[in-house]
Amino acid sequence: MPHINDPVMYVQDRPQCDPDQIRIIHVGMGASGLLAAHKAKKMLSNYELVCYEKNDTIGGTWFVYLDAALSDDGC
Numbered sequence: 001m002p003h004i005n006d007p008v009m010y011v012q013d014r015p016q017c018d019p020d021q022i023r024i025i026h027v028g029m030g031a032s033g034l035l036a037a038h039k040a041k042k043m044l045s046n047y048e049l050v051c052y053e054k055n056d057t058i059g060g061t062w063f064v065y066l067d068a069a070l071s072d073d074g075c
């Protein structure tokens with residue numbers, strides 16, 4: 001059993017009730033990722049958001065089908 005003077009024990013220098021930072025990982029920066037980032041910025045204060053996107057740019061399906069989205073009929 002670890003002793004209080006044992007160097008492997010770590011006592012945090014803050015109250016336990018202090019709110020922890022929320023850490024969010026979002027995979028994909030399509031519409032869902034953009035909305036998640038927007039909502040996090042609007043509704044959260046103490047957070048870290050890391051977004052991963054496999055494409056060179058954000059937008060997901062809406063970017064991939066940009067030409068179709070800009071066409072007259074939208075299809």
Ligand SMILES: Cc1cc2nc3c(=O)[nH]c(=O)nc-3n(C[C@H](O)[C@H](O)[C@H](O)COP(=O)(O)OP(=O)(O)OC[C@H]3O[C@@H](n4cnc5c(N)ncnc54)[C@H](O)[C@@H]3O)c2cc1C
Nearest residue numbers: 027028029030031032033052053054055059060061062065
């Ligand atoms: C032709 C077409 C027309 C559509 N028209 C409409 C419409 O008019 N209105 C409507 O509401 N919806 C439409 N949709 C549905 C559309 O897919 C959704 O509206 C919206 O784009 C879904 O957003 P999303 O963020 O969930 O997914 P996506 O837009 O697919 O985004 C997912 C993102 O995650 C990334 N990703 C995936 N895997 C990984 C990984 N392993 N690591 C990192 N990044 C990753 C992708 O590259 C992509 O950028 C249409 C879909 C298609 C195909």
